Amino acid sequence: MAARRQPDTFLKFPILIGDIGGTNARFAILKDAFAEPKFFETAETETFRTIDEAIQVHVLDQTSIQPKSAVLAIAGPIDGDEIDLTNCHWVIHPRRMIAELGLDEVVVINDFEAQALAISSLGDGAREEIGRGVHREGASRAVLGPGTGLGVAGLVRARNMWIPVAGEGGHIDLGARTDRDRMIWPHLKTIEGRVSGEQILCGRGLVNLYQAICKADGETPRFTKPAEITQATETGGDAHAREAIDLFSIYLGRLAGDIALVFIARGGVYIAGGIFKRILPLIDRTRMREAFEDKAPHSALMREIPLYVITEEQPALAGLAAFARSPRFFGLETTGRHWKR
Ligand SMILES: Nc1ncnc2c1ncn2[C@@H]1O[C@H](COP(=O)(O)OP(=O)(O)OP(=O)(O)O)[C@@H](O)[C@H]1O
Structure with a gap:
């Protein structure tokens, strides 16, 4: 019995x-x-x-x-x-x-443990997929959220339980990948000489990125607040703000891919936090997904991993x-x- x-x-x-x-x-x-x-x-x-x-x-x-x-x-x-x-x-x-x-x-x-607990059970009504991966219900997952800072956590599946693993993943190094990145990187504000994820992928990070783009082009930055950069992109009048939003989403895809590799998060990587939801209508989803998958020698693995944005309000x-x-x-x-x- x-x-x-x-x-x-x-x-x-x-x-x-x-x-x-x-x-x-x-x-x-x-x-x-x-x-x-x-x-x-x-x-x-x-x-x-x-x-x-x-x-x-x-x-x-x-x-x-x-x-x-x-x-x-x-x-x-x-x-x-x-x-x-x-x-x-x-x-x-x-x-x-x-x-x-x-x-x-x-x-x-x-x-971020709470965010990890949340991604155990968010259904299709509470998330939107960026690109297309293979959905695997019982597999490990990860979440990262740009907000005031950059939070990261894993949700590992073991012994029939979901185990949240909250670390300090927002502070891993973020490296230059393209020629344009290499023009921008010298102008980013660093933390003790380092460009960590949180130097770019959070509210003040978006401002840091925007200002570095302006400086790389020899221009004086006009904006000092993250919301101003989003607004300037919405109204379409500022090329540097536009590039800051584009690169923010590409770098977020890149870091999300790294976190997927750390946890082998076949169940998907989820983006939480207030900023990404706000800029979602402005981003190029294809380029973000490409940055997520660009992880040689593991590109084949990455093509299968879903990338979601959490749309659930709380x-x-x-x-x-x-x-x-x-x-x-x-x-x-x-x-x-x-x-x-
Ligand atoms: N329209 C916008 N575009 C880009 N960034 C924005 C916008 N509005 C607010 N922000 C930035 O978002 C960050 C706050 O993010 P979020 O709303 O996720 O808060 P949080 O980190 O969860 O903190 P809390 O829970 O205390 O409110 C701030 O740095 C803020 O400047």
């Missing part, structure tokens, strides 16, 4: 899930493992002194459901009982949250919800990141 499946008792429902970014904090509650998440209005981190206040005002004051557990995704390292956020003034004190918000337990994970919350519902499907290590009453 088949063994009866044990109920998952890792976290007690209702579970509060939260994606805490530098600018915005997004929350939802899962009443039980089967219910759809109840979403709350996004809180601007600037508006609140502490995360506890934001949860009180944006969640607890808006519902009669009292969460028993919380799973939060944050940008920054998680070590010890006081967790600083990389791009925001909030400090997370899980023990204080338990004492003051009526919670029994709190789990804190990295924001992928980190989707990932946290998937984990909160069925933690046994994920090999997520929570030692040192799980606080209980």
Whole structure:
């Protein structure tokens, strides 16, 4: 007789899930493992002194459901009982949250672990493919997201589980490949002499790239903000902005290909983050896909790997919800990141 499946008792429902970014904090509650998440209005981190206040005002004051557990995704390292956020003034004190918000337990994970959890289950309605690969449901995957910085994570399939692997892949070197690249590279701002992925593939990186293109052509840059470069490309009046957007997507394809090789991500590489979704209508998808596949001696392998852009509005919350519902499907290590009453 088949063994009866044990109920998952890792976290007690209702579970509060939260994606805490530098600018915005997004929350939802899962009443039980089967219910759809109840979403709350996004809180601007600037508006609140502490995360506890934001949860009180944006969640607890808006519902009669009292969460028993919380799973939060944050940008920054998680070590010890006081967790600083990389791009925001909030400090997370899980023990204080338990004492003051009526919670029994709190789990804190990295924001790109949450993105990795999300790509385990994003269907065709939540992603768009760039080019064409071979879809393999059970194979390892990877995600990279240009935003304020460049986050990278793998999602490895092993022992019937999805294992998120969040590293510092946004900081690997990005090299010049073409003659035009070799004209631009000397003008890029470096970090201690190095052009890492994050020097180009994030908001300030787009500005760095645009300004280097201008300097390579002996022109004075006009723009200092990433959104200005996108707007100038949309209106079609600025050739340097246009080239910056083109090369941004090609370099993103190139780095996505490298990450695919690291994880042999036959299940696909997913692009997350706010920037790429915004520039997607402006890019040349064929050239991006070519850059992704241009990985001799492994071009044949690369031709089979799908490249997706995530179109789901709140992928980190989707990932946290998937984990909160069925933690046994994920090999997520929570030692040192799980606080209980
Ligand atoms: N129209 C645009 N074109 C290009 N870049 C943009 C545009 N609008 C905003 N950005 C840049 O996008 C970056 C923010 O990215 P994103 O929206 O993914 O945020 P994030 O890193 O997830 O942070 P948070 O979750 O704190 O909001 C910033 O560097 C911002 O300047």
